[in-house]
Amino acid sequence: MQAVTISFADNGSLALRESAVPPVGSRDIKIRVHASGINRADLLQRRGLYPPPPGVPAEIPGLECAGEVCEVGSDVSLFRPGERVMALLPGAGQAQYAVVDSELAMPVPVHLSWAEAAAIPEAFATAYDALFHHARLQPGETILIHAVGSGVGTAALQLSAFAGAGAIYGTTSRAKLGKAKELGLTCGIDYHSEEFAQTIAAREPQGVHVIIDLIGASYWQQNIACLSSGGRLVLLGLLGGAKLPANTTITPILSKRLTIIGTVLRSRRLDEKVLLLRELRRTLCPLFAGQRLKPVVDRTFAAEEVAEAYRYVESKQNFGKVVLLWQ
Ligand SMILES: NC(=O)c1ccc[n+]([C@@H]2O[C@H](COP(=O)([O-])OP(=O)(O)OC[C@H]3O[C@@H](n4cnc5c(N)ncnc54)[C@H](OP(=O)(O)O)[C@@H]3O)[C@@H](O)[C@H]2O)c1
Numbered sequence: 303m304q305a306v307t308i309s310f311a312d313n314g315s316l317a318l319r320e321s322a323v324p325p326v327g328s329r330d331i332k333i334r335v336h337a338s339g340i341n342r343a344d345l346l347q348r349r350g351l352y353p354p355p356p357g358v359p360a361e362i363p364g365l366e367c368a369g370e371v372c373e374v375g376s377d378v379s380l381f382r383p384g385e386r387v388m389a390l391l392p393g394a395g396q397a398q399y400a401v402v403d404s405e406l407a408m409p410v411p412v413h414l415s416w417a418e419a420a421a422i423p424e425a426f427a428t429a430y431d432a433l434f435h436h437a438r439l440q441p442g443e444t445i446l447i448h449a450v451g452s453g454v455g456t457a458a459l460q461l462s463a464f465a466g467a468g469a470i471y472g473t474t475s476r477a478k479l480g481k482a483k484e485l486g487l488t489c490g491i492d493y494h495s496e497e498f499a500q501t502i503a504a505r506e507p508q509g510v511h512v513i514i515d516l517i518g519a520s521y522w523q524q525n526i527a528c529l530s531s532g533g534r535l536v537l538l539g540l541l542g543g544a545k546l547p548a549n550t551t552i553t554p555i556l557s558k559r560l561t562i563i564g565t566v567l568r569s570r571r572l573d574e575k576v577l578l579l580r581e582l583r584r585t586l587c588p589l590f591a592g593q594r595l596k597p598v599v600d601r602t603f604a605a606e607e608v609a610e611a612y613r614y615v616e617s618k619q620n621f622g623k624v625v626l627l628w629q
Contacts (some may be wrong), residue, residue, distance in 0.1 A: 305397035306608050306626070308361045313570060314348040316609045318560065321362060324394070326399040331381055331404045332373035337420035337602075338396040339366040339628045340615050341453060342380075342539070343568070344501060345625075354393035355569055364395025368419035371629075379406040386410035390423040390456070390579060392568060396608070400626055405576040408583050411591040421453070421519075421597035421623035426586060428567050429457035431578055432514055432536045433465065436563045440467035443511035446502065446528060448521060449541060450487060451478035453623045456598040458514050459485050466593060471510065473498050473517075477619045485598070499524035509533060517542035526554045534561040607628075613619025 305320040326332050336497060344363040345353035350472075353360055359369060368388040371381045381404055389407040391400060409421040433439045445462050449455045452474025462470050463486030479490035489505065491498045491531045510529035514519060520542030525535055555562065567575070589595045602619040603611035605628050615624050 303627075304605070305362045305394070306364065306573075306605065308348050308363060310361065312604070314350070316612060318605060318608065321359075321397065323399045326373050326375050326378040326401055327627050328375040328406070329403050330375045330401050331371050331378060331387070331389075333367060333369040333402065333627055334372045334577040335367045335369040335386060335398055336401050336416035337368045337422045337628065338364045338605075339424060339453070340396075340624045340626060341424050342615065343364050343523075344396075345616055356568040358393035360393075361618035362394040362595070364393060364397065364398055364400075366379050366420055366424075367389055367391060367400050368416050369400070369406075372399075374404065380404045381407060383612065386419070388419040388423050390427055390567075391556065392404075396527055396605070396626055397460060403572060403576070406579050408579065408587050409447040411587070413593065414597065415591065417602045417625040417627060421599050422590065424567070424625060426461070426595075427455040427537060427578060427582060429461050429514070430586060431537055432565065433458060433461055433512075435578075436536045436565055437512040437514065437534045438508045439465055440469060442468045444468045444471070444506055444530075445455045445512040445514065446471040446473075446498070446510045446525075447514045449516040450474045450482050450490070451621045452516060453598075453620075454516060454538060455483060455514075456482070456622045459487055460595050461564060462486070464589065467512075468623065469506065469510075471498075471502060471505075473496040475618070476506060481621050485575050502528040506530075512536070514538065514577050517629045519543040519546050522546055522550065526558075526560070529554075529558060529560055530575060531558045532560075533558065534563065537562065537564040538566075541624065563582075600624055602627050 305321040387407040451474040471492040516539035518540035
C-alpha cells in the first residue's frame with residue numbers, strides 16, 4: 303500500500319512510499335482508507351517530538367481515518383465488510399489501509415463525506431472527553447476555549463453549545479472569529495491584540511467555570527486569574543510552551559479551590575480508549591447522524607500533496623480540520 307512516510311534522516315521530509323499492510327488480528331478490522339485527518343500532533347511526530355506508542359510505526363503518521371471495512375478478525379461482531387467507518391488510531395492512519403481494534407471505530411452517518419468523517423475521531427473524542435469526563439461541564443456554566451479555531455477547539459465549541467453551556471468564550475486569530483461565532487461562540491477574543499484575562503474580567507467578574515487549554519505555559523497566569531472559585535482547567539496541549547516563569551505562584555489553586563487536569567488521548571491503554579469509543583458510539587454518533595453536530599473541514603488535499611498539506615496546517619491558516627484524500 304501507499305503510506306505517508308516521514309524520512310527522519312532527511313529532516314522529517316514527507317512522501318508517499320510503499321509499505322506493508324499490517325496483519326489483521328482477531329479483534330481488528332482492516333479499513334480501505336479514503337480520507338485521513340491531519341492533526342497538529344503529526345507535525346510534532348514528524349520532528350521526532352511525539353513518538354507513537356510501542357508497536358506503532360513512527361514513520362507513518364495519522365491518528366484518524368475514514369473508509370470502508372474490507373476485512374474483519376475472527377472475533378469481530380461490531381462491523382462487517384463493506385461498512386463505512388471512521389476510526390481513532392494510535393498512528394499510521396495516513397495510508398491506503400489501516401488496521402485497528404474494531405472497538406476504536408464508529409459508523410459513518412450516510413450524509414457525511416469521507417473527508418467529513420475523517421475530521422471527527424481525534425478532535426471530537428478529545429473534546430468530548432475533556433468537557434464531560436474531566437471538566438464535568440454543566441448546563442449554564444461559562445467556558446473559555448483556547449485555540450477555538452483548531453480542530454479540537456471547533457469540536458469543543460460545538461459540544462459546549464450543544465451541552466447548554468452559558469457564555470462560551472474563545473481565543474483565536476481575528477480571521478477565524480466570524481466562523482467561530484457561526485458555531486456558537488458567544489465572544490471571540492483575538493489573542494494577538496487583546497489580553498483575554500481582561501476581556502473575561504470585564505464580562506465575567508466571577509470568572510469562568512471551565513477552561514479548555516491547548517496553549518499551556520504562556521497562558522498559565524491569565525488562565526488562573528480567569529477561573530472562578532471551584533473552576534476547572536483541562537490542559538490538552540502546549541502550543542505556547544511548557545515552562546512557567548520562576549516566580550509563578552500557585553496560591554490561587556488553593557485559595558480558589560481550582561482543579562487542574564492534564565490529559566492525553568493517544569497514550570492511553572486500549573481498554574480505556576475502548577470505553578470512551580463505546581460511549582461515543584452511543585452519544586456522539588446519533589448527534590452526527592441527526593446533523594446536530596458537524597465536522598468542520600477547512601480544506602482537503604490529495605494524498606500526493608501531503609507536504610503542502612502539512613505546510614498549510616503549520617501556517618495556522620486552518621479553521622477546523624485539514625484532510626488527505628486517497629484515490
Ligand atoms: N491531549 C490530547 O489528547 C490532545 C488530542 C488532540 C490534540 N491535542 C493538542 O491540541 C492542540 C490543537 O491540536 P489540533 O490538531 O486541533 O490543532 P490545529 O487544528 O492544527 O490548530 C492549531 C491552532 O492553534 C492556534 N494557536 C494558538 N497559539 C498557537 C501557537 N503558539 N502555536 C501554534 N498554534 C497556535 C492556531 O490558530 P490561531 O492562531 O488562528 O488561533 C493554530 O491554527 C495541539 O497542541 C495538540 O497537540 C491534544
